Amino acid sequence: MSTEEIKFSEESLALVKKTIAKYPEGRQKSALLPILHLAQAEFDGWLSVPVMDYVASLLDIQPIEVYEVASFYSMFNLKPVGKCILEVCHTSSCWLRGADDIVDHISNKLNIKVGETTADGMFTLKTVECLGSCGSAPMLMCGSQYHEHLTFEKVDGLIDNLRNENKRTTYLDEVKVENY
Amino acid sequence: MGKKILLEHAEVPGIQGYEVYREKGGYRSVEKALKTMSAEQVVEEVKTSGVRGRGGAGFPAGMKWSFLAKPEGVPRYLVCNADESEPGTFKDRYLMSKIPHLLIEGMITASYALGANTSYIYIRGEYYYLIGILEKAIEEAYANGWLGKNILGTDFSHDLYVHPGAGAYICGEETALLESLEGKRGNPRMKPPFPAVKGLYDCPTVVNNVETIAAVVPIINDGGEAYANIGIGRSTGTKLISASGHIKKPGVYEVEMGLPVEEFIYSDEYCGGILNDKKLKAVVAGGSSVPILPADLILTTANGEPRLMSYESLSDGGFQTGTMLGSGGFIVMDETTNIAKNLYNFTRFYHHESCGQCSPCREGTAWMEKILHKVLAGKGSMEDIDLLWDIQTKIDGNTICPLGEAASWPVASAIRHFRQDFEELVKNPAGLDETRYYYHCNNINPEVA
Numbered sequence: 140m141s142t143e144e145i146k147f148s149e150e151s152l153a154l155v156k157k158t159i160a161k162y163p164e165g166r167q168k169s170a171l172l173p174i175l176h177l178a179q180a181e182f183d184g185w186l187s188v189p190v191m192d193y194v195a196s197l198l199d200i201q202p203i204e205v206y207e208v209a210s211f212y213s214m215f216n217l218k219p220v221g222k223c224i225l226e227v228c229h230t231s232s233c234w235l236r237g238a239d240d241i242v243d244h245i246s247n248k249l250n251i252k253v254g255e256t257t258a259d260g261m262f263t264l265k266t267v268e269c270l271g272s273c274g275s276a277p278m279l280m281c282g283s284q285y286h287e288h289l290t291f292e293k294v295d296g297l298i299d300n301l302r303n304e305n306k307r308t309t310y311l312d313e314v315k316v317e318n319y
Numbered sequence: 320m321g322k323k324i325l326l327e328h329a330e331v332p333g334i335q336g337y338e339v340y341r342e343k344g345g346y347r348s349v350e351k352a353l354k355t356m357s358a359e360q361v362v363e364e365v366k367t368s369g370v371r372g373r374g375g376a377g378f379p380a381g382m383k384w385s386f387l388a389k390p391e392g393v394p395r396y397l398v399c400n401a402d403e404s405e406p407g408t409f410k411d412r413y414l415m416s417k418i419p420h421l422l423i424e425g426m427i428t429a430s431y432a433l434g435a436n437t438s439y440i441y442i443r444g445e446y447y448y449l450i451g452i453l454e455k456a457i458e459e460a461y462a463n464g465w466l467g468k469n470i471l472g473t474d475f476s477h478d479l480y481v482h483p484g485a486g487a488y489i490c491g492e493e494t495a496l497l498e499s500l501e502g503k504r505g506n507p508r509m510k511p512p513f514p515a516v517k518g519l520y521d522c523p524t525v526v527n528n529v530e531t532i533a534a535v536v537p538i539i540n541d542g543g544e545a546y547a548n549i550g551i552g553r554s555t556g557t558k559l560i561s562a563s564g565h566i567k568k569p570g571v572y573e574v575e576m577g578l579p580v581e582e583f584i585y586s587d588e589y590c591g592g593i594l595n596d597k598k599l600k601a602v603v604a605g606g607s608s609v610p611i612l613p614a615d616l617i618l619t620t621a622n623g624e625p626r627l628m629s630y631e632s633l634s635d636g637g638f639q640t641g642t643m644l645g646s647g648g649f650i651v652m653d654e655t656t657n658i659a660k661n662l663y664n665f666t667r668f669y670h671h672e673s674c675g676q677c678s679p680c681r682e683g684t685a686w687m688e689k690i691l692h693k694v695l696a697g698k699g700s701m702e703d704i705d706l707l708w709d710i711q712t713k714i715d716g717n718t719i720c721p722l723g724e725a726a727s728w729p730v731a732s733a734i735r736h737f738r739q740d741f742e743e744l745v746k747n748p749a750g751l752d753e754t755r756y757y758y759h760c761n762n763i764n765p766e767v768a
């Protein structure tokens with residue numbers, strides 16, 4: 140992919156403009172995180188070097204300023220990932236309530252290890268740190284949606300659903316807030 | 320029933336929307352502040368209330384506000400810390416999703432007091448779905464004249480924006496948060512200068528937690544004194560506690576400061592007792608960073624007094640026999656929990672989340688994780704326990720930001736109170752599985768490798 144082929148949709152470009160306007164003049168770099176989120180959602184779920192260079196050009200900053208930021212934050216993927224990333228929280232409160240078993244279950248079911256993607260490019264399994272859902276442990280996040288009070292059955296149902304929908308999930312997806 | 324002043328209306332149907340929120344008395348604090356009080360009077364009221372920062376450090380909010388520098392012609396900022404990444408803490412998410420207008424109202428009233436015409440809510444990236452909820456509330460506030468130019472016909476104008484993070488615990492530390500808001504890596508800044516003098520875009524800035532800002536609403540509505548009458552001693556008001564782990568009823572509870580810990584754990588109004596009626600073994604009372612305490616010391620102080628939910632009571636006895644209220648992330652562990660295993664989990668977290676600026680933290684957290692992994696894999700020795708102790712003493716106090724302490728205290732307290740759990744793993748290596756606990760390696764780099 141060369142840089143010329145990479146361009147946000149008109150809709151996203153309007154959002155970029157609106158985002159930059161939230162910050163004082165000359166401080167457009169502040170918009171970097173939200174725009175990287177937008178880019179990751181629009182360009183196949185990860186940030187390639189050409190995509191990062193494109194974001195740098197939009198914000199009128201150096202590419203290195205984008206690389207150093209993208210590599211710092213754990214929500215940004217710097218390599219291709221599956222359509223759906225199953226991000227299982229494995230921090231204490233979830234661990235106390237069986238997070239390791241959930242990780243093992245997904246790993247066995249999809250036949251991938253943590254950090255790997257299924258051969259069909261559908262799922263990536265990832266472990267993540269506390270997502271602020273400790274009271275509903277164990278839990279995982281897929282796209283922007285939290286899946287809480289997990290059991291093996293719930294996980295199986297979720298994986299079936301995602302496979303049937305066959306859509307890329309992103310952090311920017313709209314979410315129906317369950318009864319909290 | 321304990322007194323509720325933040326979550327009083329959280330369960331009212333439709334309270335997420337403007338109409339119902341307003342019907343229940345919403346935005347009165349903005350009316351009262353802008354129409355009948357000077358900015359200084361609002362600050363005074365917050366001082367009188369005695370409310371202390373709810374993000375973890377417990378610094379008096381009114382005092383922090385009064386430190387804000389006010390050079391001529393320089394903008395001032397209020398930034399709300401909604402990064403909420405301290406393991407065991409989920410109260411801010413609860414508050415923002417249940418009753419978003421309370422935070423918006425608090426932001427407007429607080430911004431008036433500080434003379435901030437622009438303010439930001441920095442929210443962790445994983446809460447992306449909440450941004451939609453907050454932005455809808457903000458839109459409604461604009462539409463009804465609570466935000467924008469010349470609010471209520473006064474000369475106070477205010478714009479409010481939400482800014483997403485992207486997965487980094489360290490961005491909850493206020494100066495790392497400001498770096499991140501400027502579009503940079505979340506490396507904490509050296510202090511001084513403090514944000515009150517040089518914060519966002521080098522301008523005077525106040526950073527406050529979601530719950531602290533929400534508390535401004537009842538403080539202005541009912542007066543600082545009324546707020547100070549709730550609670551106990553210097554722990555005024557109520558506190559949102561996030562309860563998780565081995566309890567029957569995990570969730571967010573608003574408790575009046577001074578509630579006995581025993582009542583909180585065992586009464587049906589709160590946690591409802593230990594899951595499966597097992598015995599209580601340990602509690603981490605204020606988020607993963609605070610010292611872990613064994614059952615006897617969390618229920619009563621070393622002097623035999625009942626331990627209370629308050630800053631002073633929880634820290635009674637110092638780090639020898641006490642802990643801290645912290646963020647109010649209350650993690651309960653039953654008798655089956657091996658505390659050394661739980662500590663491995665915490666240590667892995669701090670290693671993953673260290674920003675890497677300071678060598679003692681970057682290297683020390685890695686060593687602590689490796690040593691604990693070795694112990695968990697059945698290959699530990701007694702010397703490893705002493706080595707762990709030694710490493711934590713060398714991180715504590717030697718880093719730019721308190722993440723170093725946050726990583727050290729759990730190690731020190733776990734060894735202090737639960738050395739037998741480490742020894743048990745060292746002595747009985749059979750059954751320990753080397754692969755089982757080594758999940759983090761893919762997460763060191765943000766790419767999914």
Ligand SMILES: Cc1cc2nc3c(=O)[nH]c(=O)nc-3n(C[C@H](O)[C@H](O)[C@H](O)COP(=O)(O)O)c2cc1C
Nearest residue numbers: 372373374400402403404491492493527528531721
């Ligand atoms: C490593 C680290 C993480 C922190 N995370 C948070 C957080 O997620 N939310 C928060 O409000 N404060 C957090 N804090 C505390 C902030 O630095 C700051 O003290 C707080 O936002 C001030 O607000 P308050 O006075 O209203 O509590 C953290 C501090 C450290 C050292």
Ligand code: FES
Nearest residue numbers: 228233270272273
């Ligand atoms: S520990 Fe899993 S969400 Fe907090």
